[in-house]
Amino acid sequence: MRLATVNDRLVLVSEDAQTCVPAQSVSLLAALRGGSYAPDGDALALDPAQCAAPLPVSHTFLDGSAYVNHVDLVRRARGAEMPERFWTDPLMYQGCAVFEAPNAPILADPAWGTDFEAELAVITGDVPCGASPEEGAAAIRFVTVLNDISLRALIPDELSKGFGFVQSKPPSACAPFAVSPEALPGWDGARLHGTMCIDLNGKPFGRVQTGEGMTFDFGQLVAHAAKTRALPAGTVIGSGTVSNRDAQGGPGQPVADGGLGYACIAEQRTVETLAHGGPRTPFLTEGDQVTIWFEDTEGNRPFGDISQTVKHRAGHD
Template structure:
């Protein structure tokens, strides 16, 4: 089954009297079903998440959708693809601790306001605006101390995520030793979230398939999401639940999807026959390792980012995240 959340017409969703939107079922071909239902995604998760029982299909437009879960009780983001972490450290000449391959990296991010798939990216270009294409899951209740299999069994929905990052603000925040706040603004989500049983590429803990990223209409990333994922979602969720319960509606992101080359190298741009990258920072890291300095710029006003995944027949699974960087009007 596929689901999404329709915006209530009017102001941006966080300014309306209905910030949680209205849950709809989405057909396999991405038609809207069940528009008449008066329910939110969170209430459906709380009651056990059954089908909406509607057969009337309407035209689909990403611009009509909010994030599947516009407000979540909890958002966690991991670095499941340790190749990405390895590149970050190698580019600055730092050794990576061996324990990073066995002990997941994870932080708790803002969840009070997820962006819809077509909401603009805003911010000062001097902050180093970047996208991060990720896979994310939405869970049912996971009790403290759950095993990997128990945690994986509580995954109710899978979606795509753009974890927008402000790269030039990250170093100072990390030096404080207290995690991200300013450098991690609201994430954007795909319009559609899909139950695991409706995903042929789902193996119980990972989603196999090509995660596509275009930047300004040109291919930027074609990473294989099921490869090089050091920690699957079951492992990540069990890690998060070691000392706490995870409530229904917890969102967990995979971190930047990242692949090595077949020879173990750091990966090549799509234009050079490689799989490319799921964020600009990773391409800049590879440029630093190869050329001694990065040459690709971070995002600027007018830049367009598209993130999506197709099935084997070429049909979009989750719809598209399609965002434009808006002119900055801040101080």
């Protein structure tokens, strides 16, 4: 099953993504709460550019860091050591539960160090408090792709307060489609295997493998989130930035140098610093174009594309 939200209405998307049919439930959240996904109307032409996020507003967004290589690299960039326990105990923060459309502009202040982060996310049904990883995986109803925007220049000061992200994590943009796990050929029950593709200004920036280097699978992330609370249907849990090491265990190489590249600018800047003594790739500036999509193991794009242009935030010089 593949779903989208068009004109504030939940729709079922055809296999070729050319048409859609309204669902009986008006929203994905209503369907997850016991409504119906059954069709309710005639087929209509579908333009992915008219799609909102499949779940435009949730009640809970919890973003993890399943790819610990990413955590290691971005902490190196700000001179912070990575505790050994990060390999056994997932990082997770509570983010903004409003999700932007796949073509929404990225509003940026030049001083904020605006970065994209390409990641997978799952949408759950009800999850009981204290759920096991197996129960967590069984509660996953849909998978999608996020661009989790990070304002890198704001993060160090905010984290130094010891109370987590707020200003440095604005709303994420979401791919146009959410897909049920059984419809994804690379889904193994808790991980999705395939390629996360990122282009920056029309050039390949990342071709990272989502099934590789995922220290914590989605079942473990859901269980971590549910340790002391029940998760209501419609909870969104992100994987964190997809990140791969190279064959020698190093941080990998940019696409331009024959590597898989990266799913965020911060990782490439860290590698440039290690190799050259300083970063060479700037953070996002006005007019930059970021395109993110996932290719499954059969070469398809089941979630559609996120395509965003950076715009100067009004009122800030």
